[in-house]
Amino acid sequence: xxxxxxxxxxxxxxxxKKLDENSIDFIFTSPPYADARKRTYGGIHPDxxxxxxxxxxxxxxxxxxxxxxxxLNIKERxxxxxxxxxxxELIMEMKKQGWLWTxxxxxxxxxxxxxxxxxxxxxxxxxxxxxxxxxxFKMFQDNVMVPVGNWAETRLRKLSETDLKRDISRVxxxxxxxxxxxxxxxxxxxTNVLYMATQCYNKKHSAVFPESLPEWFIKLFTEVGDWxxxxxxxxxxxxxxxxxxxxxSIGIDIEAEYCDMVRxxxxxxxxxxxxxxxxxxxxxx
Amino acid sequence: xxxxxxxxxxxxxxxxKKLDENSIDFIFTSPPYADARKRTYGGIHPDxxxxxxxxxxxxxxxxxxxxxxxxLNIKERxxxxxxxxxxxELIMEMKKQGWLWTxxxxxxxxxxxxxxxxxxxxxxxxxxxxxxxxxxFKMFQDNVMVPVGNWAETRLRKLSETDLKRDISRVxxxxxxxxxxxxxxxxxxxTNVLYMATQCYNKKHSAVFPESLPEWFIKLFTEVGDWxxxxxxxxxxxxxxxxxxxxxSIGIDIEAEYCDMVRxxxxxxxxxxxxxxxxxxxxxx
DNA sequence: GTTCCGCATGAATCGATAG
DNA sequence: ACTATCGATTCATGCGGAA
Numbered sequence: 062x063x064x065x066x067x068x069x070x071x072x073x074x075x076x077x078k079k080l081d082e083n084s085i086d087f088i089f090t091s092p093p094y095a096d097a098r099k100r101t102y103g104g105i106h107p108d109x110x111x112x113x114x115x116x117x118x119x120x121x122x123x124x125x126x127x128x129x130x131x132x133l134n135i136k137e138r139x140x141x142x143x144x145x146x147x148x149x150e151l152i153m154e155m156k157k158q159g160w161l162w163t164x165x166x167x168x169x170x171x172x173x174x175x176x177x178x179x180x181x182x183x184x185x186x187x188x189x190x191x192x193x194x195x196x197x198f199k200m201f202q203d204n205v206m207v208p209v210g211n212w213a214e215t216r217l218r219k220l221s222e223t224d225l226k227r228d229i230s231r232v233x234x235x236x237x238x239x240x241x242x243x244x245x246x247x248x249x250x251x252t253n254v255l256y257m258a259t260q261c262y263n264k265k266h267s268a269v270f271p272e273s274l275p276e277w278f279i280k281l282f283t284e285v286g287d288w289x290x291x292x293x294x295x296x297x298x299x300x301x302x303x304x305x306x307x308x309x310s311i312g313i314d315i316e317a318e319y320c321d322m323v324r325x326x327x328x329x330x331x332x333x334x335x336x337x338x339x340x341x342x343x344x345x346x
Numbered sequence: 347x348x349x350x351x352x353x354x355x356x357x358x359x360x361x362x363k364k365l366d367e368n369s370i371d372f373i374f375t376s377p378p379y380a381d382a383r384k385r386t387y388g389g390i391h392p393d394x395x396x397x398x399x400x401x402x403x404x405x406x407x408x409x410x411x412x413x414x415x416x417x418l419n420i421k422e423r424x425x426x427x428x429x430x431x432x433x434x435e436l437i438m439e440m441k442k443q444g445w446l447w448t449x450x451x452x453x454x455x456x457x458x459x460x461x462x463x464x465x466x467x468x469x470x471x472x473x474x475x476x477x478x479x480x481x482x483f484k485m486f487q488d489n490v491m492v493p494v495g496n497w498a499e500t501r502l503r504k505l506s507e508t509d510l511k512r513d514i515s516r517v518x519x520x521x522x523x524x525x526x527x528x529x530x531x532x533x534x535x536x537t538n539v540l541y542m543a544t545q546c547y548n549k550k551h552s553a554v555f556p557e558s559l560p561e562w563f564i565k566l567f568t569e570v571g572d573w574x575x576x577x578x579x580x581x582x583x584x585x586x587x588x589x590x591x592x593x594x595s596i597g598i599d600i601e602a603e604y605c606d607m608v609r610x611x612x613x614x615x616x617x618x619x620x621x622x623x624x625x626x627x628x629x630x631x
Numbered sequence: 632g633t634t635c636c637g638c639a640t641g642a643a644t645c646g647a648t649a650g
Numbered sequence: 651a652c653t654a655t656c657g658a659t660t661c662a663t664g665c666g667g668a669a
Contacts, residue, residue, distance in 0.1 A: 094642050139644060142481045143446050149434040161428050167452055167471050169539050174643045175660035177535060180485055183660075184643070185537030186452050196427045200465055250462060252470030254454050258663075259641080269642055494661080534661065 062286060065309045066300055066327045070320040073292035073313040077120035080311070085124045086199070086287035087308075089275045089299050091134035092117075095147060107140055110147040111154055117292065118155050124290065127195045130282040131160070134168070134270060136187040142180065148188065155192060163198075164191040164253060168274065171258040189255070189278075204280040206248040268298045275299045276306070283308055297323035347571060350594045351585055351612045355605040358577035358598040362405035365596070370409045371484070371572035372593075374560045374584050376419035377402075380432060392425055395432040396439055402577065403440050409575065412480045415567040416445070419453070419555060421472040427465065433473065440477060448483075449476040449538060453559065456543040474540070474563075489565040491533040553583045560584045561591070568593055582608035 069076050092114065095107040105113045121131055137148045152162055166189035173185040257273050275298060279289060285307045291299035294312030296319060303310035304327070314320055354361050377399065380392040390398045406416055422433045437447055451474035458470040542558050560583060564574060570592045576584035579597030581604060588595035589612070599605050 091642085136642075138642090142645085143448060144450060146438055146441070146447070149437060152434060153431055156431070162431070163428060164466055165429060167454070169452070169454055169541075172641090172662035173537055174641060175662080176643055176645090177659050178644055179487075179646095180481070180483070181449055181538070181644075182487070182535055183537045185539045187642085196465070198465070202464075202467070250467060252458055252468045253466070254470040256454075 062307075064286075064304060064307050066304050067311045068294070068297075068300070068320050068324050068327070069311065069313045070315070070317055071313065072315050074116050074120070076313050077117065077124060077292060080120075080124045080290075082123045083126045084288060085290045085311075086126055086129045087279060087283045088121055088125060088129070088131040088290045088292070089134075089278055090132075090291045090293045091269055091295070092293045094136065095138050095145070107138060107145040107147050111151045114151060115154055115158065118160070119158055121290075121292065122159055122194060125194050128197060128199045129194060130163075130198050130200075130278075131192040132166075132278050132282075133190040133192065134187060134274070135190065136184070139181070152190065159194070160192040161194070161196065162190065163193045165189070166191065167254045168270075169254055169256045171256065173259065189274075199282060199284070201281060201284070202250055205251055205277055207251050209247055209249045268296050270298060272298055272302050275302045279303060279306055279308060294323065295319055297326065301326070347592075349571075349589060349592050351589050352596045353579065353582075353585070353605050353609050353612070354596065354598045355600070355602060356598065357600050359401050359405070361598050362402065362409060362577060365405075365409045365575075367408045368411045369573060370575045370596075371411055371414045372564060372568045373406055373410060373414070373416040373575045373577070374419075374563055375417075375576045375578045376554045376580070377578045379421070380423055380430070392423060392430045392432050396435045399436060400439055400443065403436075403445070404443055406575075406577065407444055407479060410479050413482060413484045414479060415448075415483050415485075415563075416477040417451075417563050417567075418475040418477065419472060419559070420475065421469070424466070433475075437475065444479070445477040446479070446481065447475065448478045450474070451476065452539045453555075454539055454541045456541060458544060474559075484567060484569070486566060486569070487535055490536055490562055492536050494532055494534045553581050555583060557583055557587050560587045564588060564591055564593060579608065580604055582611065586611070 093105070095105050095110045125131060135148055135151075137145045139145070156162055168187045168189050170185050170187070173183045176183060255274070255277060257271055259271065275291075279302060283289060287308050289299065289303040289308045289310040290312075291310070292313045294300060294314040297312055300310045300312045300323060312323060314323075378390070380390050380395040410416060420433055420436075422430045424430070441447055453472045453474055455470045455472070458468050461468055540559070540562060543556055560576075564587060568574060572593050574584065574588040574593045574595040575597075576595070577598045579585060579599040582597055585595045585597045585608060597608060599608075
């Protein structure tokens with residue numbers, strides 16, 4: 062079976078209209094956040110964000126199969142000291158369009174953006190909104206099971222409870238036992254909180270989310286040979302993962318530079334894969 | 347300085363009207379979830395939740411000092427396979443009342459409720475919505491700093507990258523060095539994700555949230571001698587923590603049994619403190 | 632080949648300054 | 651008054667060079 066990976070250059074609002082209805086199994090995307098990436102997308106003001114996105118989500122609803130899922134990675138900005146409500150409004154407007162708001166996953170970022178302010182802490186999480194067309198969507202929970210428990214933290218907590226210095230030698234000797242214990246145990250289903258690092262750095266083009274993020278959801282919501290769509294492709298993280306997992310994929314981006322780069326990669330002339338890429342470690346602490 | 351702890355029995359919609367305006371420094375509460383089955387508060391249906399809560403939040407806005415903060419612990423239920431939107435609507439309606447929606451913290455539960463469903467995973471997070479009356483609210487960030495970095499996880503990742511069994515002995519010998527390294531480092535400010543265990547079990551009355559949750563926020567938003575309010579007191583976790591931190595507190599509950607229990611505890615005749623209570627470990631993994 | 636140290640780099644946000 | 655730009659702040663991570 063041949064796996065297809067297609068790159069379409071242009072504004073996704075228009076290009077999505079050319080895709081067949083009920084043809085996509087899974088949509089994963091991270092649209093430009095309000096007022097971020099001003100150059101590329103003209104800088105959508107928070108107050109106009111919903112109005113800007115709704116025509117796109119309307120098309121996404123059209124192209125998605127009834128059994129498909131749409132995961133939207135998004136987070137609202139701070140404006141005048143408050144969290145803006147455009148994401149909340151977007152959810153309610155998309156429901157009016159016919160979307161089902163099935164779930165909200167949390168991406169708990171291991172390494173969030175630094176900074177200090179008198180009235181707030183660093184933002185260490187983003188929303189992963191799950192939308193569906195029907196209640197009968199495909200889901201393969203067994204594909205994303207995680208090792209049980211938290212070996213490292215248990216060990217750490219025990220250390221802090223006793224006298225550290227005195228116990229170091231004893232801990233050292235007990236170390237192997239714990240490791241084998243942890244490895245021998247079964248796997249469990251994950252939760253709706255994903256604990257992952259923000260990025261896997263490439264040499265030139267950094268991605269806004271790590272490969273482990275689309276990887277987790279593609280395994281969860283699709284089968285081999287299914288069709289994956291990312292209307293805001295960017296550096297092509299979603300397509301790269303889809304291809305490596307033997308899923309067909311379509312990426313749309315308005316930037317020629319991104320499209321060229323991803324096309325070159327598809328042809329195999331340039332491999333931009335992160336070499337020391339870590340497998341996802343969702344829910345492991 | 348004497349610390350006062352007051353328990354008021356009754357419907358908080360009414361009882362709140364008897365409190366002075368601008369008299370409370372911090373409000374922390376976890377209102378009953380929308381649920382048609384529950385008897386208390388007349389069994390609020392999700393569709394009527396906002397309508398039910400708004401008169402209460404209006405009173406909370408009145409009694410809170412301009413420098414005060416209101417933390418609302420809440421999570422929307424699943425209804426007909428979808429997340430209900432009453433929390434989103436509530437945020438927007440409270441903004442119309444005059445509240446500022448400053449931030450949304452995430453309580454990432456270490457041990458969430460078990461279970462398995464064909465179309466969703468276990469829910470491991472809840473919202474902690476921060477509302478303020480003005481932008482000039484009190485915040486004492488230094489009181490909630492956490493140890494830096496993530497020693498345990500780094501160690502764990504290194505182990506998985508190499509041959510585990512072969513390296514056990516070597517790791518054992520290098521253990522003390524790493525521990526001292528980790529201990530020597532400074533503390534950093536936390537993020538807006540709190541990673542805490544779900545509950546601290548009492549003998550009879552289990553609390554909705556662990557003591558570490560109000561503890562963290564009371565330390566962050568109040569000083570010794572300030573006034574703390576919980577309009578849905580329940581088993582009195584908020585009041586217990588407030589008292590132990592030398593803050594005055596007021597709790598309101600409609601259930602006589604809860605009120606009696608908390609009053610007895612205040613008098614010192616019954617100590618319901620969790621014996622093996624852990625200190626909070628926000629953002630440590 | 633390893634390990635260690637130093638350094639640059641982020642989907643950020645606030646407050647001050649300038650137009 | 652309201653918007654646009656800029657510097658300061660902060661920390662987990664990966665990279666390169668050195669021991």
